[in-house]
Amino acid sequence: MLGIGSIAKKVFGTTNDRKVKATRPLVAKINALEPEFEKLSDQGLKDKTEELSKRALAGESLDDLLPEAFANCREAAKRALGLRAFDVQLMGGIFLHQGNISEMKTGEGKTLVATFPAYLNALTGKGVHVVTVNDYLAKRDAEWMSKVYGALGMTTGVVYPQQPEGEKKEAYGAHITYATNNELGFDYLRDNMKSDLSQMNQRPHNYAIVDEVDSILIDEARTPLIISGPSQDRSELYKSIDTLIPFIKDEHFELDEKTRNVSFTDEGNEFLEEKLLEAGALPEGQSLYDPESTTIVHHVNQGLRAHKLFTRDKDYIVRDGSVVLIDEFTGRMMVGRRLSDGLHQAIEAKEGVAIQPENVTLASVTFQNYFRLYNKLSGMTGTALTEAEEFAEIYGLGVVEVPTNRPIAREDEHDQVYRTAKEKFDGVVKAIEEAHKKGQPILVGTTSIEKSEFLAELLKKAGIPHNVLNARQHEQEAQIVADAGRPGAVTIATNMAGRGTDIQLGGNVEMKVLEALAADPEADPEEVRAKIEAEHAEDKKTVLAAGGLYVLATERHESRRIDNQLRGRSGRQGDPGRSSFFLSLEDDLMRIFGSERLDKVLSTLGMKEGEAIVHPWVNKSLERAQAKVEGRNFDIRKQLLKFDDVMNEQRKVIFAQRREIMESKDLSEVVQDMRHQVVEDLVGLHMPAKAYADQWDVEGLSEDLKTQLGLDVPVAEWAAEEGVDQEAIRERLEQASDEKMAEKAEAFGADTMRNIEKQILLQTIDAKWREHLLTLEHLRSVVGFRGYAQRDPLNEYKTESFQLFEGLLDGLRTEVTQKLSQIRPMTAEEQQSMMAQVLEQQRRANPAAAGAAVAAPAAAAAAGASASAETAEAGTPAEGFVEDDPSTWGNPARNDACPCGSGKKFKHCHGKL
Structure with a gap:
């Protein structure tokens, strides 16, 4: 029997249905304008932009300009890219302009959708930021969509790490700027560490469209962005502590996998105290409970966490003698990101690689507080509904599910639960073998590098050809994803979130053409394309007949969104497809959250080895377990935010004060x-x-x-x-x-x-x-x-x-x-002495420039100014700056990019001591 709520939904439609329905008249209006805009010349589109911009600046609301702006943008995209936006894409753009999150399935063309609200909001001249999850996507999308913006007479910029300052300033000055969330946050902090207004790159925060919004505003929002500087070197302490950890037995600590926490028991503390005294790490007569022991206790705890909570090839990999973290949500390497509070150093000691010194915080901000700086915020993703409450509570964002252009034809099967991991993987290999034989492409999802490589070994033994995509194959990512739709292709991938490349049935024509031309540069591009397109049409027929892309997941992620993202790779644009999850009671999620009851059920059913249980009840209980984990993670983020809000008020006061000082002529x-x-x-x-x-x-x-x-x-x-x-x-x-x-x-x-x-x-x-x-x-x-x-x-x-x-x-x-x-003016003798000191420092830092004249300090001395030692921490480049002449660089901060243009930090280049 239907409940009252269900009956009401049937009669009145859901809230989402009503929101979608409300946009239909606007979409009809845009469609009605299409013939008029088709008649405009290429210059006419640019003239239209100018006219709309003048009207926006004269006070006409952007909502009133929306139909014409969207029609103009659609026409420009049609001419520049050969893509005509579907009605549902216009809908997605309308919701973005209204400051919502548009939930659009994979393959629905979100990259193009962003151009509509970006163009409309850029008419005011205040700048629009389009935020992506990685530098590759930021550069790719900026290059691709700049053709559309260029046809409309607008400029496009892209911001990336180690970018020359002049180029970065220009990118921020463009109408539409593409950048990653990390780079935007770091630039905000860097700007507020500058000593002159002219050096600041970002303009006031007007409007941002966040791609993969769930990944950026939720998954990555657990850790704040921190700009830090080195502190004292304690590598010997880490090494000595690391030698003690292997002696620690199970009764010495308690491990809570649910909260990812580990702590010493009383017995463990006594054992430690004894070992630390023996090793000389704890002074004689000092107890672990004394206030003086706080630092040692902290580092011992971090050593324990490094060994018991962080696993090589899952949480991090060791590459070129350094520990590189892996993003648990995208499976990508996070080069340059380090764990704080000495935890990264503890992992380096564990792995026996060079220990980098700890850092002290110079500036920090959470993503929540950075993105709340924008006057208007919106986002798009394939999966946001499960976190709608968090988006509403923290960012004031509504989530709207945009209908797909064509109905979804994917078949989502019930989960298959095995007793042991061995039985599960036997089942996985068997399912892959069957699909491979009939020419069906298979995407296999794993949760760690270790598991993807284990499965690759099993497939090797079974004689099934396959590709592996994880943090180790980072560079071949686009190539592997492009091949994943070929008949019978088997691709093992670690976390497919935010890959930014669609898996096309039959393979990717563009990639095949580029490959063929690279192999034979003499070949005629037209002939090559015609041949490949004919082959592709045949391959696509084979794949469609085999049932489309088969997504097979070997484990459930603790977040339902990540599972849905993997599922969403199949069945794009109405293509057929299927998805299934193979689980075992030994999986982390099952083991930690209530596998005992399931184990009893399976025992009662008297299941034989190799058999799986498949039932909707299992799906329901797993969903509840995932909802529990998501709820706890939300609480963690909310708590982090409550504490950061306190600091955020102070941060705003300090940053506003600095800006006021920089703007003042006379203080x-x-x-x-x-x-x-x-x-x-x-x-x-x-x-x-x-x-x-x-x-x-x-x-x-x-x-x-x-x-x-x-x-x-x-x-x-x-x-x-x-x-x-x-x-x-x-x-x-x-x-x-x-x-x-x-x-x-x-x-x-x-x-x-x-x-x-x-x-x-x-x-x-x-x-x-x-x-x-x-x-x-x-x-x-x-x-x-x-x-x-x-x-x-x-x-x-x-x-x-x-x-x-x-x-x-x-x-x-x-x-x-x-x-x-x-402070006081310098005497002539002091000026001479100071110049001699600076020359000596330069000789050590850069022997080639030893004979160069010292412009900046000499200029300061000639002006008679000498600030105390503390005030010489940072300086602005002197007038007459020459890139090849260090004597004209002034006094760059150690963490700034080196003025020579090498792309390295000053301290690692010309500022090396």
Whole structure:
């Protein structure tokens, strides 16, 4: 019997149906305009863009311009790419423009869909970012779709790692910019570490379209983006700790696979203490429970995690003597990404490779908070409905399921559950053999490199030819995916999320043509194409007759979305296909989440070896297990976000403050207010308001005035005067400090002084912010224990981080005032000495440039400016910058790209010590 909800849906349609229905009049309007736009010349399309842009800037809403803009864009795509957008693609574009997530199945042409809202929103001239999951897709999509934007008279940019600064600035200045989420986040942080507005690349965040939105905003949002700098080298400590881990027995630790946590038992702690004392890692008489042992305990815990929670060829691979992480969702290598808190170093010690020094955080942001900077956000993916609640709660995004252009003809079979992994893999090989014999292409999904290689061995023994696609075959990815649709092809793939290349039945014609021409460059391209197209038509017939692409998964992922993404590779654009999942009770998901009950059921049924249970109930119980894991992961991300929100408010204040400083021409008033506040604080400290004159600490005040303001004034004489109170002394001190700074400004020259004030302010803010981030990290790691005292860790974190932030602002005033009081113009001897030192440093860094003139420091000296050592941390390139002449580079930061254009960081190139 149908429930009331089901009856209502039948009568009124679902919410999704109503949203889809509401777009139909708009789509009809766009279609009605098609004949009119077909008559326009190529220049006419560009003129139309100009007209629409003027109307948008004059205040006409983008919603009103939508039909004409979409019609113009459709016509441009038809001419530039030979692709005419289907009605469902226009629908997807409308939902994106409205700030939703368009859920569109694989093969429905999401890349083209993005051009419609991107073009419409770029009419305002504020820039649009199209975000992809990897650099290959960003470059490919930008190159491909730039033909459409070019036909419309718009510019396209692409942002990628190690990009020259000038090119990056140009890319961000384009109408539409393609980039990865990582590069956008890092550029945002880098921009807010620059010391001059002209060096900043990103414009204000207007509108972003996120491709594979579930992968970017959910899967990758568990870990924040961090820009870091090296700290002290502790490689010996990691090595000595790593030698102890093999001695640890099962009773020494507890492993919780559900939460991926591992911790020592009391017995384990005693054993450790004994071993650490023997190894000399723990000083004699010191216990593991002493506060001084915190660092060692932390590193021992990380060593244990490295051994018990991280598996080689699943979580990471060792390549060229370094540990490279593998993205658990896409199966790709994450080169350059490192685990924090010493965990990466612990894995390096475990694998016996060179241990890189730990890093300290210079700036960080979570993806959630970065993407919430945009005035409007939208996304597209094949699988988002399962996470609709999270998208709505965190990003305010609705999810709309866009109908497919043709009905889905794929057959999704019930899961087959075996007792053991051996039986399961025997079943998998048998199923592959059967499909291969009848010429059906097979895509086999695995969850780790290890399992994909194990299965490859089994197929080798069975004599079945196959391809393997995992992090090791990263470079041949496009080629392997292009061949995966050929008759009888067997492709083993680790996680097929976000591959960006469709598996076409019969194989990929374009790839075959390129291959043939590469093999025989003399051949006539037309003849080659005609021959290959004829072969392809035959191959496609064979594959269609065999039932289309067969997706066979060897395990369930803990996230249903990843399973759905794999399934979605088959049955694109109405093609036939089938999918099935082969599972065993020894699989991680089954083992961790309730396989006992299933085991009892299977035993009761008296199943024979090699038999599988196939039942809808099994599917349901697995879905519940996956929903549990997804729910827990959502809670983890929500918790991460709650803590980051606290820091985000402070980050916004600091970044806004920096921007204000960079925009200001004259900061003398700000600096004066800071100085007066320091004077007020000092007077308040040494001459409290209600204290008598004989209780004043005149000597202490005189000392602090010398160190913090460089003032040597007769405070004792003033204090001895009749009728002088604290207020009068404060006013005299403020006046004396103002006079001293006015003298300095005269000696340096007003412009130089203003520049020094700006640089000191920026550098002090940066140094203070770095210290603050480190303190917050430590606070975050200990605040959880407050829960044992019935206090809410989040509230404690909010309160204490706010107090720390106030402390940061107080310290900032004092430090800026102190630094400015200490600078003075250089004498001729000091200028000579400084130039000699810089020449010596350059000789060490780059012997070839030893004889070059030192432009930047000499220019600073000639201007008579000498800031204290702390203020020389970062500098802007000097005027007259020459790429081949290091003497003209100023003082690049160690983590900046080397000015020579090598693409390496400065510290690894010309800045090598």
